[in-house]
Amino acid sequence: MAPLQTGAVKTLTNAYKEYASGVFNTSISGLSNITMKVILTNTGSSTGVLKYTAAWLDVTYGGAGTTLGSMDTHLLEWQNADGSPKSDFVWTDGTGYLSASCTSTACAGGAGGTSLTVAPGLTPPATPPAPLSPTATEISVSGGNSGDPSALEWVKQHGSTATDAAVSLQGDWWAYLEASTSTPHTLEFDTFWGNGSHVAMWGSHCNFASQTWQADAQDGTGWKDLLIAEKGSAIPCNLSKNAWHHITWQVHQDATAGKIYYDYLTIDGTTYIVDYTTKVHGYKASTWDTIGSQVQQDMNSLHEAYNEWIDGMSLIYW
Amino acid sequence: MKAKLLRALELTALVVISACFSSAATTSVVPTTGVSATNVSSNACSGQMWNCVNDTIGSPDSDTTYVYKVSGQTSGEHVIGFSGSISNITAITMHIVAATDSTDPNAAGTAQMIFYNNGAVADGRGENADQRL
Numbered sequence: 001m002a003p004l005q006t007g008a009v010k011t012l013t014n015a016y017k018e019y020a021s022g023v024f025n026t027s028i029s030g031l032s033n034i035t036m037k038v039i040l041t042n043t044g045s046s047t048g049v050l051k052y053t054a055a056w057l058d059v060t061y062g063g064a065g066t067t068l069g070s071m072d073t074h075l076l077e078w079q080n081a082d083g084s085p086k087s088d089f090v091w092t093d094g095t096g097y098l099s100a101s102c103t104s105t106a107c108a109g110g111a112g113g114t115s116l117t118v119a120p121g122l123t124p125p126a127t128p129p130a131p132l133s134p135t136a137t138e139i140s141v142s143g144g145n146s147g148d149p150s151a152l153e154w155v156k157q158h159g160s161t162a163t164d165a166a167v168s169l170q171g172d173w174w175a176y177l178e179a180s181t182s183t184p185h186t187l188e189f190d191t192f193w194g195n196g197s198h199v200a201m202w203g204s205h206c207n208f209a210s211q212t213w214q215a216d217a218q219d220g221t222g223w224k225d226l227l228i229a230e231k232g233s234a235i236p237c238n239l240s241k242n243a244w245h246h247i248t249w250q251v252h253q254d255a256t257a258g259k260i261y262y263d264y265l266t267i268d269g270t271t272y273i274v275d276y277t278t279k280v281h282g283y284k285a286s287t288w289d290t291i292g293s294q295v296q297q298d299m300n301s302l303h304e305a306y307n308e309w310i311d312g313m314s315l316i317y318w
Numbered sequence: 319m320k321a322k323l324l325r326a327l328e329l330t331a332l333v334v335i336s337a338c339f340s341s342a343a344t345t346s347v348v349p350t351t352g353v354s355a356t357n358v359s360s361n362a363c364s365g366q367m368w369n370c371v372n373d374t375i376g377s378p379d380s381d382t383t384y385v386y387k388v389s390g391q392t393s394g395e396h397v398i399g400f401s402g403s404i405s406n407i408t409a410i411t412m413h414i415v416a417a418t419d420s421t422d423p424n425a426a427g428t429a430q431m432i433f434y435n436n437g438a439v440a441d442g443r444g445e446n447a448d449q450r451l
Contacts, residue, residue: 005410005432005433005434005439006430006431006432006439007412007430007431007432008430009428009429009430010416010428010429010430011427011428012416012417012418012426012427012428012429013417013418014417014418014419014420014425015417015420016378016380016415016416016417017415017416017417018413018414018415019413019414019415019416019429019431020411020412020413021410021411021412021413021431021433022411023409023410023411024409024410024411024412024433025408025409026407026408026409026410026435027407027408028407028410028435029405029406029407030404030405030407031347031400031401031402031403031404031405031407032399032400032401032402033435033436034399034400034407034410034433034434034435035353035397035398035399035400035433035434035437036349036397036398036399036400036412036431036432036433036434037395037396037397037431037432037433037434038385038395038396038397038398038414038416038429038430038431039393039394039395039429039430039431039432040358040386040387040393040394040395040396040416040427040428040429041387041392041393041394041427041428041429041430042387042392042393042425042426042427043426043427043428044426045424046424046425046426046427047389047390047391047392047424048389048418048419048422048424048425048426048427049386049387049388049389049418049419049422049425050386050387050394050416050417050418050419050425050427050429051384051385051386051387051416051417051418051419052371052384052385052386052396052414052415052416052417052429053370053371053373053378053379053380053381053382053383053384053385053415053416053417054348054371054372054373054375054378054379054413054414054415055348055349055371055372055398055412055413055414055415056346056347056348056349056375056413057346057347057400057410057411057412057413057433058344058345058346058410058411058413059344059345059346059347059404059407059409059410060342060343060344060407060408060409060410061342061343061344061345061404061405061406061407061408062342062343062404062405062406063342063406064341065341065342065343167343167345168343168344168345170341170343229413250344251344252343252344252345252346254345257374259375259376261345261346261375263344263346264344273411276375276376276378276413276415277376279375279376280375280376280377316341318342318343
């Protein structure tokens with residue numbers, strides 16, 4: 001029986017392609033203890049050349065990190081009448097969260113003019129899975145200008161010495177679409193971080209038209225499908241109605257390399273390793289000093305209204 | 319809006335700063351050393367040749383620098399190492415960018431990756447890892 005730490009045998013093609021082992025859970029004290037063997041083996045009667053040009057490890061490590069929890073309870077409809085973002089509301093319950101929303105094109109993209117309501121602490125149509133809070137935040141969108149109107153709501157903290165030093169983040173959201181609601185164009189789930197000189201925006205959304213997960217790091221490349229390592233196909237998205245769905249992003253950034261990375265996307269317990277061609281992005285041109293999480297709703301071109309419920313929204317950083 | 323803000327302020331939910339051992343940080347690392355090389359060579363590197371496969375993640379340099387199983391041998395092995403201050407590792411995913419020689423119509427073969435902890439095949443669980451791609 002092959003060792004559990006042995007990746008499957010990969011059949012090579014005559015064009016360079018990424019091959020990934022899959023995620024191996026383990027317990028190793030330090031990175032310098034790890035070595036990796038690459039075995040290149042001819043098949044059939046061939047003795048021709050086999051080659052590889054790059055190798056790397058995705059490493060999961062460390063302790064608990066710092067959790068920013070219950071963010072969904074601080075989602076807020078807090079914007080000017082024209083849909084532009086009002087200055088962040090600072091929560092006075094001791095959490096230090098800042099929250100706001102917007103529907104204008106300049107802020108949320110899309111066509112603007114969206115009618116938005118955000119109502120935390122309500123009982124959703126279906127009870128969220130334990131251990132989530134039985135109440136959730138209901139976000140309703142309707143109306144809007146010609147095109148695809150949008151709405152954006154965020155929860156964040158001011159940057160601190162601790163957040164400025166963060167290099168790895170995990171964003172969690174639970175989302176529910178009511179059975180009777182219309183189908184969105186996209187539902188977006190973003191994590192962001194900045195230390196005043198580098199700003200990372202790990203933007204992602206489920207595109208209901210293409211039924212794929214897409215990413216936009218706001219580094220000038222725009223929305224593109226996220227591909228599955230080795231397979232090269234897009235990460236599928238089917239956030240079905242009348243069911244709670246758990247979305248988890250594990251990401252990191254490297255100021256020395258000037259890059260941000262989308263590492264793993266886990267949807268309802270299924271983890272996708274992001275292909276190297278869509279994993280790596282640049283920083284956003286900004287001087288934000290903050291850390292936070294946000295959700296966005298994009299309506300389809302018919303402006304069909306829908307209700308999204310959010311629970312279990314949290315952010316962990318290391 | 320004011321009423322809504324007041325209602326929201328009345329929420330008693332607290333930010334939970336807590337330990338969460340089911341989560342951990344992630345990062346990506348490239349090799350920093352070579353350990354051994356058997357029946358492999360490189361177009362540009364000598365010695366343990368690790369520096370021909372340490373390309374910037376996301377930007378492999380294709381045939382600019384690479385390691386290859388030499389012609390005439392059925393199999394070749396290359397062992398590379400890593401370094402850094404990362405500790406308490408709980409999961410690993412291995413990646414390579416590989417190919418057969420496109421100029422050789424008879425080149426056919428496979429690649430396989432194994433990771434080791436202090437020279438021994440590491441203790442872990444990943445029976446279905448490849449199916450999760």
